[in-house]
Each structure stands twice: as structure tokens, then as C-alpha cells.
Amino acid sequence: MNTLITLITAGITFGTVLMYGTLGEILTEKSGNLNLGVEGIMYMGGAFGLAGAFYYEKAVGAAAIGPVAIILAILAAFVAGCAASAIYSFLTITLRTNQNVTGLALSIFGTGVGQFVGELMRVKEGGYVALSNSLKNAFSASVFPGFFVKIPIVGPILFSHTIFFYLAIILAIAMWFYLSKTRSGMYLTAVGESPATSDAAGINITRYKYLATIIGGGISAIGGMVYIVTTAGCVWNHEGLSGVGWLAVALVIFCVWRPLNAIWGSVIFGAMMIMYLRVAIPFIPTQLYKILPYVVTVIVLIITSMRNSRDKQPPASLGLNYFREER
Amino acid sequence: MSESSKTPFVRLAKRTDIDPRRAMLIRIASIVIALILGTIPMIISGTNPFEAYSVIVQGSLLRRTYLNQTVKIAIPLLGCALAIAPCFKMRFWNIGAEGQITIGAMCATYFALYWYNRVPHLVLLLMMFLVSLIGGGIWALIPAFFKAKWNTNETLFTLMMNYIAIGIVAWLQGGPWEGRKGSQLIPMFNDAARLPDFNFMIGIGEHEFSLTSHVGLIFILILVVLMYIYMNKTKQGYEIAVIGDSVNTARYAGMNVGNIIMRTMFISGAISGFVGFLTVSGANYTLFSGVADGVGFTAITVAWLSQLNPFAMIVISMMLAVLEKGANTLQTRLQVPASISDIITGILLFTMLSCEFFINYRLIFRGRAAKEEKA
Numbered sequence: 001m002n003t004l005i006t007l008i009t010a011g012i013t014f015g016t017v018l019m020y021g022t023l024g025e026i027l028t029e030k031s032g033n034l035n036l037g038v039e040g041i042m043y044m045g046g047a048f049g050l051a052g053a054f055y056y057e058k059a060v061g062a063a064a065i066g067p068v069a070i071i072l073a074i075l076a077a078f079v080a081g082c083a084a085s086a087i088y089s090f091l092t093i094t095l096r097t098n099q100n101v102t103g104l105a106l107s108i109f110g111t112g113v114g115q116f117v118g119e120l121m122r123v124k125e126g127g128y129v130a131l132s133n134s135l136k137n138a139f140s141a142s143v144f145p146g147f148f149v150k151i152p153i154v155g156p157i158l159f160s161h162t163i164f165f166y167l168a169i170i171l172a173i174a175m176w177f178y179l180s181k182t183r184s185g186m187y188l189t190a191v192g193e194s195p196a197t198s199d200a201a202g203i204n205i206t207r208y209k210y211l212a213t214i215i216g217g218g219i220s221a222i223g224g225m226v227y228i229v230t231t232a233g234c235v236w237n238h239e240g241l242s243g244v245g246w247l248a249v250a251l252v253i254f255c256v257w258r259p260l261n262a263i264w265g266s267v268i269f270g271a272m273m274i275m276y277l278r279v280a281i282p283f284i285p286t287q288l289y290k291i292l293p294y295v296v297t298v299i300v301l302i303i304t305s306m307r308n309s310r311d312k313q314p315p316a317s318l319g320l321n322y323f324r325e326e327r
Numbered sequence: 328m329s330e331s332s333k334t335p336f337v338r339l340a341k342r343t344d345i346d347p348r349r350a351m352l353i354r355i356a357s358i359v360i361a362l363i364l365g366t367i368p369m370i371i372s373g374t375n376p377f378e379a380y381s382v383i384v385q386g387s388l389l390r391r392t393y394l395n396q397t398v399k400i401a402i403p404l405l406g407c408a409l410a411i412a413p414c415f416k417m418r419f420w421n422i423g424a425e426g427q428i429t430i431g432a433m434c435a436t437y438f439a440l441y442w443y444n445r446v447p448h449l450v451l452l453l454m455m456f457l458v459s460l461i462g463g464g465i466w467a468l469i470p471a472f473f474k475a476k477w478n479t480n481e482t483l484f485t486l487m488m489n490y491i492a493i494g495i496v497a498w499l500q501g502g503p504w505e506g507r508k509g510s511q512l513i514p515m516f517n518d519a520a521r522l523p524d525f526n527f528m529i530g531i532g533e534h535e536f537s538l539t540s541h542v543g544l545i546f547i548l549i550l551v552v553l554m555y556i557y558m559n560k561t562k563q564g565y566e567i568a569v570i571g572d573s574v575n576t577a578r579y580a581g582m583n584v585g586n587i588i589m590r591t592m593f594i595s596g597a598i599s600g601f602v603g604f605l606t607v608s609g610a611n612y613t614l615f616s617g618v619a620d621g622v623g624f625t626a627i628t629v630a631w632l633s634q635l636n637p638f639a640m641i642v643i644s645m646m647l648a649v650l651e652k653g654a655n656t657l658q659t660r661l662q663v664p665a666s667i668s669d670i671i672t673g674i675l676l677f678t679m680l681s682c683e684f685f686i687n688y689r690l691i692f693r694g695r696a697a698k699e700e701k702a
Contacts, residue, residue: 104625116664253483294487
């Protein structure tokens, strides 16, 4: 029982990182843009988010307070992610470049920028970039008072998490509401399904694609920042962050492009990624657990394509650019 | 509303008749712009861009050992770009080269570790070569099969296969194939399983250039020619091109699209697997989970920027290799983080991707169009 609880709580910690990455990519893919640059975007989010918090503390010194640092870190990561995906949007939407290739280029660029910023900060600040303990605690503390956390079983599972987890859940619900209950959200879905039809119906395709991709990139970037300030303990750690973006892309498929599925999906993925430390299943080597999320995703991908059920497919125009002149 | 306000500020017109020299100029301009933008991170890190670029060139080309290392970086890039070309021609977005390299390398490694003392040197290398082809091919065949049968999204499928392959090697590395217990490393290959080095001498005028590389370089250069012939002069290459243009046309013409997809992917995966074999047997002499090291992804951009022309791939892959090796030297000499090579590579990819737009389309501005009409 105890193992299960620690597994779930640890799964949530890592899953929170994935949830941001995935929610952002779901929004992007809903518009028909397959942005394979998530890996790079999350790197940039991590580096700039850390930079935001670090330079805030350096500027105000001991007067730094947690909530402001959290807001600044989120903002810095979000802006960095928006900037990265703005490049992607401009290239694919306006200049009509191939989405797969542009996304991979963004991955290379973004991991480079993230790593460069992280390294440069370290060099400029004399070898070590770290936040003060009070800020570190602000990032990793639970938002609920202690006695909630101490409730057996329910406490650690529901109340022991950082503010980022609860924000991610609110974001997932908001996105579900937006995509399925508002006119604008349905327009966005229509753009991703059939840009030509939406264009004929008078929807401004370009605007929807740009906005969804840029905001989506910003959300994904927050995930990178959350990883750095929680799991990595507020120091730049590119090794830990590598592969997280690709995992988020996998998770989008696993969630069949639905934001609400991302809540439990990311916890499951998070748990699968750290299971090798905590659970031993006979006959299956623990190192192999790490490929489980990808195997599961492949199975989901195969089953949905075999069943061909309409509501579980990728957006129909995913990965294809829309040229009005070439209809 | 007046007539002029109804015309948009910029209109696009497709052009098919661009002068090839002008197209080349646009491409060169895009590279120059990328290099100029690349100075931004240099200035931020407090380095003189002129000095930095000269270190990059010197540190990648102008000394024998540097040049050898640069070529060593370029070989897998080139080989893998060749592998990807037929798939992309077919508009089958195979982004699984990373995994196909890894599996090819893994299959070759099995024989390198457990057969080196059972068979003669050449036979061993030949076996490693063959199993790397088969391994990489089958790994690529899996997503192709599902694409052909149920139209499963190949971009996402091949992407997932990468991490499954890497995970399997990570397990072998820490488990069954681990050398010294607890080292998490697969032992170095016996000499019998290593590809021989080769010394190339090229005389240009009075200067003599020499280059040492493993024999893989020769095979890859032969493969460039073969791939060019395959894609442009054979029936199979033609079928690939037709499917790329229109799947329906291919069907009406009586082609078995599913079989062609699977065949092409097998070939592609086999070449990637071969690259994996070259990497473990010619460069690293061991296997680890990061054996592909992003080559599978970078090679996609190489293939695309070369417009799937095998000969252009030689130039582009060398260019990216120069950046990578040069940035390593830059880090040791001027303490600029080596990740600057990824930034410049990224910028280069962005500008080179964008420049195709200006080659394929003509921009007509509102004012100028009116003037042209009057004239």
C-alpha cells in the first residue's frame, strides 16, 4: 500500500511536468500543426524559467518572496515558449515549410538555446546557479496546510503537491471547456479537421493556427520550468530534461487529443517513468519499464487506427499545411 | 471602398520559372543571413564573432586531426540522410531513423561481442553488416506495415519506435551485455570486430590532402551514387515518386501502394541500420543507448534541405559537421558553450527552410502591382 502511495505521488510530481507539455501540444495539434519542437520548447522554458526566478532573487535579494518568484518563473518560461513556437508558426503557416522538418529544427535550436542559457548563467555567476532555500521551498511546497497532507492515504495523494499540479488541472479543465463548450474552441477544432471547409465558412484560419500554436508552445514551456524548479531542485539539469518533450508528444496520442485525459494520463506516464526505482515485477527487468510509455502509446495508436472510430483520431489535417491557392 | 484597399497588401504568385542561378543566390543569401544571426549568441557570451567563426573553420578543417573528426561526424549524417530520402520522396514521414540506427548497431554488436572468436575477421564483419541491415529494416518495417494495413499515423509511430529501441539498448547496457558488473557499459569490441582505418590521399596542385577515416566513408560515398540512380533511374524509384505526388494516381496505375511503402521503408531502415553498424564498428567500438546521438533527427533536416538530392547531401552534411566540430574547438579555446553549434544549426535550418518560399513564390506588393499595371 505504501509503495503504491509513493508511486502515485512521485508519478504526479513527474506527471505535472508532462501535463503542461502535453496540454500545450494538444492545443497546437488541434489547429492541425504537429509541432515536434516540444523538446526544444521545454528546454527553453526550463532555462528561461530558472533565469527568471534567479535574476529576480538577485535583484531584490532577501526581499524575494515565493509567489512573485513563481509568477515570474511561469511568465519567463511562457514567453520563451511563445517566442520559440512563434518561429515555428511563422515558418510553417506563412512561409509554408514542412512541419516535420521545421519541428525537428526547432528541437535542435531550442535544446541549443536552453543549454546555452543554462551554461552561460553558470559561467557568468561563477560556477553555480542556485536559488535560496526559501525560494526553493516556495517552489516545492504543498499549497495546503500541513494537517491536510497528514490525512492517511488521501493526504499524500491529493494534497501534498506543488501549486503547479493544481494549476495544471485547472488548465486542463479550462482547455476542455474551451475546446468543447465555446464557439471559438469549436472553430479551432474545425480548423484542425478541415482547414478548407473552415476557410470557406469564413473562419480566419491563419489567426487560429498562429494563436493556438504560440499559446500552446508557451504552455509546453512551463512544463520544462516546472521540471527544473521541482524535480531538478532549482539547478539547470539538461540530462534530466532530455526526452521529456518527446514523452509529452507521446502522451498527446495516449490521451487521444483530449485535455481531460491528460490529467490521469500524465500521472500514469509519470508513474511508469519512475516505477523502475520502486516496484519490481518478476521476469521484467526494471530498466525496461522506461519504454512502457512508448509501447503503450504505440498500442493506442494502432488500436485507434484499426478501430477507425471517428472521435479518437488525430485531427484530420495534422501535419499538413494549408494553402488556399492549392485547394 | 476603393479598389486598392480591397487588394491585400501582399499577394503571392507561384513561380515555376526561376533562374537556377537566382535560386542559388537566394540559398547562399539564406546561409549568410544565418551566419549573421549566429553572431547574436556569440556577442551575448562576449566573444568576437570574427574570431569565433575563424576558430570554427580552423578547428574543423584546417588541421588533419580536426578534419578527420569532422568527416567522422559527417559520415553517419550523410548515410542517414540517404536512408531518409526515398521515404520523404514518398511523403512517408519516417522520423524513426534514430531508432533504426540503434537497432542496426545493436544487432551488429551482438555478433561483435559473442562471435568474434568463432569466425574469421572478414566473415565477422560481413555478418555484422548483414544483421545490421536486417535489424534496421525490420524495425522500420513495423510502422510501415501498420501504415499500409490500417493507415496508422507513421510520424507518431516511427517517433515512438525510437525510444523503444533506445530503451532496449539501455537495458542491454546495464543488464545482459554489461561488461564489468556495475559499470553500466558494454565492453569495447575485439579488434576483429572493428572496421579498418583507411588513408585517403588527394593531391590538388602542389598541395596534398590526406584524410584518415574508417572504410565506411567509401561505402557511404558509393551509396550516394547508388541512391541517386535508384531514385532517378529505376522503376522502383519512379513508383516512389508517383506515390509521393498522388497515392490515388498510383492506385489507378495499378501499383500496390502498401507493398511499395513496406519495401521502401525496409530499404530505408536497412541503410540506417548500416549507419548504426558503421558507428559501432568504425567509430565508437562499443554500443551505448545514445549511439544514434540525434543523427537520425538531424539527418532528416539534411535530406530535406538537400531537396532529397544525394549529391547535395554531401555538402549539407559536411556543413553541419563543420559547425559541430568547430563549436567543440570553440568551447575548448574560448570557453563558449558548445551548444552554440545547435543554435547556429537551428538558425541555419530555419533560414534555409524559409528561403525555399522565396524561390517558389513571388511577392507582389500592393503599390508595386498598381505601378506595373499602369506601365
